[in-house]
Amino acid sequence: MTTTRRTQQDRRDQAEAALLTAAAELIVEQGVRALTLARIGERAGYSRGIVTHHFGGKQALIEQLARATQTGFVPGLNDLPAGLDRLLRLIDGYLGELGRTSVFNQAFLLLWAEAATQPELARIFRERDEAFRTDLREDIEAGIADGTVDPAIGPEEVAVAIVGQLRGIALQRLLAPGCVDVEQLRRSITGHWRRALSPA
Template sequence: MPTARRTQRERRDQAEAALLTAAAELVVEQGVRSLTLARVGERAGYSRGIVTHHFGGKQALVERLARATQAGFVPGLDDLPPGLDRLLRLIDGYLGELGRIGVFNQAFLLLWAEAATQPELAPIFRERDAAFRADLREDVEAGIADGSIDAGVDAGEVATAVVGQLRGIALQRLLDPESTDTEALRRSVTRHWRRALGR
């Protein structure tokens, strides 16, 4: 039985997914400094020209990789209204996902850490962290408004502390997986924030 021909969009999406996967694998294996368009194309089975066609240059490739790796890290949150419950589910889900961290998320964390010393990466990850903090701030503000979070809490400070804690645990998990019990942390960290924020 003949197979249906893929559309141009399907071929483009498949190529982009393969290139992003190759880029993530290379970042994990060799670090961001060794990432080149030629290596990404070779790893994915395409020419460097295809990588250039899709992304233009290394900076755009890294930016797209950062966005792709962070999107949807914690599933099941989109249908929840902002507030304490969504905030706690995000914390619990984030730590749970660290227990089965894949190559995309490893690449994101390595790129995030590199951004502290790589000026070309810093704007990308400042923007990603700002968006993360904004989401968390929205949850805290909604919790204050509905009375589930203490009105004396500073939403911006909580957002910064949560991002710092989650990213720090993630980096520890990446550096030494055996020393970081993500299942135990899910319970203790979520319990901590429930107590710290609750009325």
């Protein structure tokens, strides 16, 4: 019987994944203020020292958690060209993913809300929201260029409105899951943005 020996990189990746999972679970259960390196290490089955070894500290771990959580949140977008169809697919997919909110997505939303009052988190989440708005803005600009989006539309203003709407719905879903009918919202909100953005 042969066994595949794990490489050092495999062990590193496994440890980092376990630490990020532990951090996300602790944030959801106890809040970001209760998050410590010792608790993260203990939850993941490692020492506090390994958290420092992999991430350097709590701030770097939270940054990695924020980036990892939102990367590829809506699958399949990379295969679509920029434009109105991709924008609507992103909105629809984002809302669809809310129906399957994982501990990572819950942690991201809690951290995002906490960033309003925590300066050490604010920079991370300003960057994440700017990346989100840039993605949306590029789709709107491509739609204007190909004639599927009204040229009178302001790409930056629409991007801000969409991010605000989606993040707001996500927070409502997190706080009161029963009052947010994700499937109904997918139809109505995607239809709203199609009508609002299409040329008259």
